Amino acid sequence: MARNRGRHAAQRAATAAAGHRRRSGLRSTRYRRGLGGTAIAAVVMAALTASQAPGVELGGDHHNGRSGAAGDPAPGDDSYETELPPLESPHPPGTSEPGGSGDKSGIPASVLAAYKKAAKSLASRTPGCGLRWELLAGIGKVESGHARGGAVDKDGTTLRPILGPVLNGEGFANIKDTDGGRWDSDSSYDRAVGPLQFIPSTWNRWGADGNGDGRKDPNNVHDAALAAGDYLCAGGRDLSTSAGLDSAILSYNNSSDYLRTVLAWYEYYRKGTHAVPDGDGSLLPTAPGVREPGGGPDKGSPGRGGKGPGKGGGHHSNKPGRPGNGGGGNEGGGGHENPSPSPSPEPAKPHAIERVGAKDFTAVAGEKFAARPAVKAETSKGTGVKGVKVRFEIRGETDATFEGGARTADVTTNADGVATAPTLSAGSRTGSFTVRATAPGKDLGTVDFAASVTAPQADKLARTSDVALEADKNAKFAQAVEVKATRKGKPVAGTTLTAALDDTAKGPYFKDEDGKPVRSLAGLKTDANGVVKLPDLFADDQPGTYTLTLKADGGATLKIQLTIKG
Structure with missing residues (x-):
């Protein structure tokens, strides 16, 4: 209950505060849902910091965190989700403890598997890095809400493209097209792509094949998670230290606000999480800059900003405030100016x-x-x-x-x-x-x-003669059985046949190499003309009419009548 009271106090303080925050180093306006100004951040972050594990710090102002990726636009250096995790520790699904946060701590199953698989792979490839999957989860949460709540197919590829703002210099960074529109479907300017929001030019260098299908696709959560891990571990970073962890996160997005937000989710997931069913993306996460293809800014997305070397935003939100924030159509109690321009229509360019x-x-x-x-x-x-x-x-x-x-x-x-x-x-x-x-x-x-x-298979078998096949008791049939196999009227050479008498106890019979009676044959082969001639048939002392059945590979069947005269 003490936790709940602390949280509610923070919300009441947030309701009374207003203002804006300046993005450290990048100097563009950022809004956080329910936290409109510096005073609010101080109240909530103070409560949140008190629950951090030893060695995890909510970083301050950092500006030079790209030790391992110098020269690349940072994958996530743009608009991002600024919602903080609940102040309570996560509880498993079904918990009855007040304030339980199972929904917040749940991660879509396919996405969670990708984070864990990437971290395991990196542990063997870069054993000194110390990257934990919870860090990938924290970044994935902030960048795309875990691929729109797990809206991925069975291979881990997003059901619909997740594209950041058009980086045309109008409220954003200005990055001319680097991929011919292959990944972002824009042949004029770049856009961040996929669940980990990679700039195409950065993907060209850091792209990875995380699911072993022979492709490197930023829209695939397995590929993107492994590439993000490589990027975070670059330059020999040790993510088991506070300095290394801060440096890695800042290399992804050079913002102290971003650092604090990712660290908050990182620590939250470290205290416990669980898999939840994948979604279909119908309920988009509150992740500004993540849009429906061809659409405008996400509805319900708090504004974020930035004109860093990668990407940038300045989105407005029309989502009602959460209870305790004072409500209203805009977050933080203030109207947002300069909404981001709608992306240009996608050109008809093959992907x-x-x-x-x-x-x-x-x-x-x-x-x-x-x-x-x-x-x-x-x-x-x-x-x-x-x-x-x-x-x-x-x-x-x-x-x-x-x-x-x-x-x-x-x-x-x-x-x-x-x-x-x-x-x-x-x-x-x-x-x-x-x-x-x-x-x-x-x-x-x-x-x-x-x-x-x-090989050709016969669709028809026929005798080459219409002479009746008869024999006296204990005599040899005067004429051998000869059949022709054809397919669509043409002879079928080399096809295999079997021959069997329906009555296996009496009646006509063939002889084996030892002269003993046998009433079935296998491995009969047609010649170049499609014809096969069966061995001699003999009659026993049981008069009557008997049936010989021949079958060819492919199912063609012929029944031949044999008579032993009395």
Whole structure:
């Protein structure tokens, strides 16, 4: 209860205060939800600092924290979420203790797994760094609200792009395009990208493949977490010390406010957290600068600012104040001026090529494949891009070709952004090969399709003669059984057949090498003309009509009547 009273006192003090804070070093206005001025920060931070673990300090004014990444725009040096964690220690879900904060301490399961995996990987790669996953969680919370509350797919890639403000110098830093719009879909200016908010040029240097899929994607939380860890550990930092920890966080965003906010969440998560189900991004976190693609500033986002070497903001908020703050449409009781300009519409620029439809294809030797590989050229929002040249290439030991005998084919995407390969001919050689799709001259990734050619299989079996197959008791059948296997009317050479008498105890029979009766045969092979001739048949002393069944690979079946005369 003492904690609750302290918190409420801090809220009452916050209600009575107003003003603004100047960003240390970057000198731009920042607002924090429910904390409008320096007096408020002092009250709340004093209460928060009292609960910090030994060795963890809420840093003051730091300006030179880029020891490991000199020359790079800092990944998170822009607008960010300024909400502080609750003053109470986190409690597990279901706790009944007053003030329990299970919801705040919960981290979406996929995102939490990515933070932990990255920290484990860095522990072996940079053992002297001492990076804890809770630091990645603190930064991920502040930068994107844990990828919009865990709005990621099964591979950890965000369901929708998370883009920062357009860095066009109008209220933000001025960073001309460095990636051709590949990551941020803006070919004029850069924007921060993904759950850890990397500038494209910084990603080009620090990008990592955290999930082992062969790609380095800032929109993937596994890749972004590992890259952020590498960045934080750069320059031989020791994050187990206060100085090293402060230096690392400030290298990410050179702001004392940012340092205090990240450290607050870092320490909060160190006291306990738990996984919660991934979300779909429908409820966006209060993370200014994180926008819906093509939209304006996030609704409900407290303002943040900065004109540092990376990114910057100056967003306004129309979210009602939390209870105890005095309410109102603007945070901190004051109106926000100079809202950030809306980002320019996304140009129709391809971001990647993605598979459309099936990924595996099979055909019979000598025939054409029924289906064709296809890919879609997409923007970062998934919109198809027309007019992109896609090259399909046959790779591997195979006789398969495209129409006309070529092993490569260039196709331009249609109005829906889809390019479909020409029809594939299987050739006579059996085995597997790959069809690879790329966009020549563009870094849009590759898409591989698995293809296989199987041996021909008969779809029909027929006798080569219509003479009745009869024999007297204990005599040999006068005519041997001969059948032809065909597929679509053409002979099938080398296909395998089995032959079996339905009655295995009496009636007609074949002889094995020792002359003993057998009533089933396997491994019969057709010749070059698709014909197979069975061994001689013999009759026992049981008159009657019997059935011989032949089956070919692929399922073709033929039933032949045999008669032993009485």
